[in-house]
Amino acid sequence: xxxxxxxxxxxxxxxxxxxxxxxxxxxxxxxxxxxxxxxxxxxxxxxxxxxxxxxxxxxxxxxxxxxxxxxxxxxxxxxxxxxxxxxxxxxxxxxxxxxxxxxxxxxxxxxxxxxxxxxxxxxxxxxxxxxxxxxxxxxxxxxxxxxxxxxxxxxxxxxxxxxxxxxxxxxxxxxxxxxxxxxxxxxxxxxxxxxxxxxxxxxxxxxxxxxxxxxxxxxxxxxxxxxxxxxxxxxxxxxxxxxxxxxxxxxxxxxxxxxxxxxxxxxxxxxxxxxxxxxxxxxxxxxxxxxxxxxxxxxxxxxxxxxxxxxxxxxxxxxxxxxxxxxxxxxxxxxxxxxxxxxxxxxxxxxxxxxxxxxxxxxxxxxxxxxxxxxxxxxxxxxxxxxxxxxxxxxxxxxxxxxxxxxxxxxxxxxxxxxxxxxxxxxxxxxxxxxxxxxxxxxxxxxxxxxxxxxxxxxxxxxxxxxxxxxxx
Amino acid sequence: xxxxxxxxxxxxxxxxxxxxxxxxxxxxxxxxxxxxxxxxxxxxxxxxxxxxxxxxxxxxxxxxxxxxxxxxxxxxxxxxxxxxxxxxxxxxxxxxxxxxxxxxxxxxxxxxxxxxxxxxxxxxxxxxxxxxxxxxxxxxxxxxxxxxxxxxxxxxxxxxxxxxxxxxxxxxxxxxxxxxxxxxxxxxxxxxxxxxxxxxxxx
Numbered sequence: 001x002x003x004x005x006x007x008x009x010x011x012x013x014x015x016x017x018x019x020x021x022x023x024x025x026x027x028x029x030x031x032x033x034x035x036x037x038x039x040x041x042x043x044x045x046x047x048x049x050x051x052x053x054x055x056x057x058x059x060x061x062x063x064x065x066x067x068x069x070x071x072x073x074x075x076x077x078x079x080x081x082x083x084x085x086x087x088x089x090x091x092x093x094x095x096x097x098x099x100x101x102x103x104x105x106x107x108x109x110x111x112x113x114x115x116x117x118x119x120x121x122x123x124x125x126x127x128x129x130x131x132x133x134x135x136x137x138x139x140x141x142x143x144x145x146x147x148x149x150x151x152x153x154x155x156x157x158x159x160x161x162x163x164x165x166x167x168x169x170x171x172x173x174x175x176x177x178x179x180x181x182x183x184x185x186x187x188x189x190x191x192x193x194x195x196x197x198x199x200x201x202x203x204x205x206x207x208x209x210x211x212x213x214x215x216x217x218x219x220x221x222x223x224x225x226x227x228x229x230x231x232x233x234x235x236x237x238x239x240x241x242x243x244x245x246x247x248x249x250x251x252x253x254x255x256x257x258x259x260x261x262x263x264x265x266x267x268x269x270x271x272x273x274x275x276x277x278x279x280x281x282x283x284x285x286x287x288x289x290x291x292x293x294x295x296x297x298x299x300x301x302x303x304x305x306x307x308x309x310x311x312x313x314x315x316x317x318x319x320x321x322x323x324x325x326x327x328x329x330x331x332x333x334x335x336x337x338x339x340x341x342x343x344x345x346x347x348x349x350x351x352x353x354x355x356x357x358x359x360x361x362x363x364x365x366x367x368x369x370x371x372x373x374x375x376x377x378x379x380x381x382x383x384x385x386x387x388x389x390x391x392x393x394x395x396x397x398x399x400x401x402x403x404x405x406x407x408x409x410x411x412x413x414x415x416x417x418x419x420x421x422x423x424x425x426x427x428x429x430x431x432x433x434x435x436x437x438x439x440x441x442x443x444x445x446x447x448x449x450x451x452x453x454x455x456x457x458x459x460x461x462x463x464x465x466x467x468x469x470x471x472x473x
Numbered sequence: 474x475x476x477x478x479x480x481x482x483x484x485x486x487x488x489x490x491x492x493x494x495x496x497x498x499x500x501x502x503x504x505x506x507x508x509x510x511x512x513x514x515x516x517x518x519x520x521x522x523x524x525x526x527x528x529x530x531x532x533x534x535x536x537x538x539x540x541x542x543x544x545x546x547x548x549x550x551x552x553x554x555x556x557x558x559x560x561x562x563x564x565x566x567x568x569x570x571x572x573x574x575x576x577x578x579x580x581x582x583x584x585x586x587x588x589x590x591x592x593x594x595x596x597x598x599x600x601x602x603x604x605x606x607x608x609x610x611x612x613x614x615x616x617x618x619x620x621x622x623x624x625x626x627x628x629x630x631x632x633x634x635x636x637x638x639x640x641x642x643x644x645x646x647x648x649x650x651x652x653x654x655x656x657x658x659x660x661x662x663x664x665x666x667x668x669x670x671x672x673x674x675x676x
Contacts, residue, residue, distance in 0.1 A: 017665045018658055022648065023639040026655055028665045030672060038556060040507035051652075054659075055666070057674070066505055080505040087507045121671060131555040131581055145581055147557035149588035149651075157655040158662055163639065195492060196549045199580055229552070231580050256675035263670045295492050295552075319491050415501040435496045435553060442500070442519040 004270025006167045007236055008202045011142045011267050015125045017159055024161045030124035030141075032154045033110045034061035034097070036084040037416065038129025042151035043091040054158045056096040060119055061088055063101065064109045065416045069379050069406035072102050081417065095155070108382020108408040111135035111348035115219060116384055118248025122237035122264040127154055132348050132432065134225040137234030138218035139241055140267065142202075144232050165231065166200055166276035171207035174283040179467035181358070182217035183350060183430065183450035185209065187289040187299050189221075190228040193279065195297040198230025201276070204269065205235050209283045215244040216352045223349045224432050227296040236268045290335050290463060291434045291448040293323035298434075300335060302453070302465045308332040326436055327445055328424075336463050338447070341425035343376040343458035344439075345451045346406075347413040350430035351381025353388055359455040360394050362470040363401050370402030371461030377419065378403045379411040403458070415440030428457035476647030478592050481572040482617040483542025485627070486532050487605035488517070493546065494553035495582065499562040512558060513565025533566065537612035540568045543625075545604045545616075546575035550593075551582025560586045572618040574625050574634065576601045587640045590649050592620050594634035603632065620644045 005013075017026040039061070046053070053059065066081040076082040092099035100106040100113060107113070111132055114120040122140035127133060131145035150160055170189060190197075203225050210218060218235045225233030235241075242261060245251045252260035287301040298320075300306070308331040312320045324331055329338060345351075345359060356378065362368070370376045378398045380386035386408050389395055395405045412419040413431035420440025421427055427439055427446050434446035447463065456466035466472060503515040521531040532538050544563065550573070551559055559582060563570040573586065573593045586593050596604065607629050608614055616627045620641055623634050643649040666672045 014669065015665065017661050020639075020654060021646075022643045026658060026662075028662060028669070030669065037504055041509055041557075044508065049652075054662070055672075058672070078505070084505060084507055124671060129555060129557075131553065133555075145555035147555055147560075147581065147585035147588060149557060149585065153652050153655055156652055157659070158666065159655050159658075161651045161655065163637070195552060196577065199549075199577070226581075229549070229579070250674075252671070252675040259670060260675060295494075322490070416505060433494075433496070433553065435494045437500055437519045438496050440502070442523060 003274045004272035006204060006269040006273045006275065007140055007234060007267055008142060008165070008167050008204065011123055011125065012164065014123070014267070020161055022161070024163055026159050027125060027162045028159050029127050029154050030058060031119060031126045032059045032151070033114055033126065033128035033133070034059055034088070034151070035065060035110050035128070035130065036063050036088045037065045038148050039091065039151055040084065040087045041148045042155055043095070045152045046155055051156045053095040053097065053155045058158060059097045059155065061092050061097055061099045062107050062110050062113050063088060065410045065414065067409040068418050069409045069411045070418070072407055078418070102383065105383050108385065109348045109351060109410055111223065112351055112381035112385065115139065115215070116248070116382055118245050118251030121245065121251070122241060123267040127160065131226040132223050134230070134232045135219050135223040135348055137222040137225065137232050138215060140234055140237035140264065142232055142234065145226060165202045167204055168198070168201045168277040168279060169204045169206055169275045171278070171280045172209040172283050173207045173280065174209070176209060176283045176286060179452065179472035180286050180288060181450040181452065182213060182220040184286055184289045186221045186224040187291070187296065187448065188286045189281070190224065190297050191289065191299045192281070193228055195227060195295050196229045198225065198228040201230050203228070203230040203233035204275070205233060210235050211238070214354060215240060216354045219352070220349055224296065227432060237264045288450060288453050288466060290453065291446070292327060292329055292335055294326055294434055294436050296432065296434060296448060298323055299448070302336060302463070305334050306331050336465060338426065338463040340374060340428045340447070340457050340462060342421060342427040343374060343454050344379070344412040344427055344429045344431065345454050346377065346379030346381060346411050347431040348381065349432045350451045351379060351385065353385050355430065355451045356380070356389055356394060359451050360397055362452060363455060364397060366470065368401055368459040370458050374458055374461055376403040376458040377406055377412060379406045380408050382408045412439055414438065428454045428463065430454050476590065476650065478590055478644035478647070478649070479621050480617055480619045481543065481592065482615055483571055484540060485543045485545055485604070485608035485614055485616045486538045486541035487545040487608045488532055489547060489605060491548040492552055493550050495551060495556055495559040496553055498551065498559040504556060504558050509558065509561040509565065512562045513567070516562040516566040535612070542568055542571045543616040543618060544570045544573045545601065545608055546573060547601055548576040550575045550578050552579035555581045557585045557589070560589050560591055564589060564591060574604060574618060587643065587649050588651065592618060592636065592644050594618060594623070594625065594636045596625065596632055596634050600632040
């Protein structure tokens, strides 16, 4: 009997060029997204060896990691950042690659820009020198984060050497409770399956919860696949996907639309796919989640307490102790009530229009103001997101509520631009990583949570249950 | 340097702990650069500094571990970002880390190491402890990472390791630098691209 195939297998096979002598596969990349941090050394290698870019039109660049969100005028204040910007300008110019600079009005975080412009499409292979490339899996694309040597390979050959991965289907069924968001779903999955649980696997997200999610919610989930160890994660494309894409700048033109949909339908996982593993969760189990430690898996429901070392097996205790020491949150005490210094809403995880829309709703309804002493940043994920927010008047809503409304960029997710924590500050953050030092201070502390939970913390000045605080029912 | 990675012998250095992420290996603020030059001196910088503030010392600062080339780690080493800056900083630290032995490695990190010619071999939890203890008990101990025989040996013994056949073969044959191998198939690449409905923008 013929077994069905998963989307992963189908797309992999459509893009397989050949088997390499090493046993790996040479896989064609349908789209490479480039940014200023992981590409300069790759372009330098091309120049050194006298190679060209094989498919310039399948590469698109933007600038996000190093760009300031307060003043983007050139030259950038940080000479190192300016040097990276200049390098990308020259490299894209010399090799004939589209570069979405702030002047184009299309600049933004690479994983927000790709989908927004319709560059990201189902059934594609997509790569980028950034581990959050899995975001694009929300469209039913196979999207991988890669290193700089591989960026070089894709520039030079349009291909990568890849191993085949196993496929784990993760179903979340039932309905999410009010005040529980896509961010909570992925933090819950990582909490349950662990930060290493996905190594060697692709995650296929399925079930009623994902079927109902918007594209932006699916992106939030796929974005953090890597935090669960999975190099890529995807959702099968459906009408939601097609409706999102239609009419976007790089989406298939009307004349080719039916052909495109036929291809996209053809790469969906078959109903009789034999998965390497299947995990099923009940959506009703999920509550708003907050991290208490230094990995995205070290998290608890907002109603719970920071764990005590004795709750863990002996073998895990050194790592748990390290996390507890670093975070210095009292063990066995509720996470609610933890004072925060900074609130950050933005990033490739949660910097899209619907993220801010949900926050604006509650801020307006309560006439809420940021608590005294809290620095609160609203950072649109792209220039189009920023423009739409301004058109809707949200920049004023946020500013009047005491938030800083910034320009598009990675901002305080990753400490490569001026937006950074200072000293041992605690930040309620809608970003994706709570690693030590991640937000720019070697002793800074990050509590990951959904944008609405961040907003509630910003207003309360401490971690609160947004469901109660904003009366979400 | 010969591209083949059959046996690598060098002094060991142990960095203990699970889930050591790429931001710890090389803090992001040192990534504002257009070359990898000089990145080695910042390897583990924040961990080194925070230990120093407590009056402790990170292995990368221990005088008797300077010049070490075989890094001994635990589980899920190199998790986090895809930045090649992490293995680049290790291979540019001191005399350069040339092989890594640990319980497990994050996938992208492992792939980046392959692309740079740094074999990462897996050992059991007990063997990782043994290797690290041997290294710490007698700094300067030399370890031989034998990619061909899939072992790590030192004066006190030898332990089995695991490494997938593909990367192992690439190391043994010196073909871990993939670009030339990939380029050899230009015609097949073009043919595969022509088969994809979207590749020429749906024309």
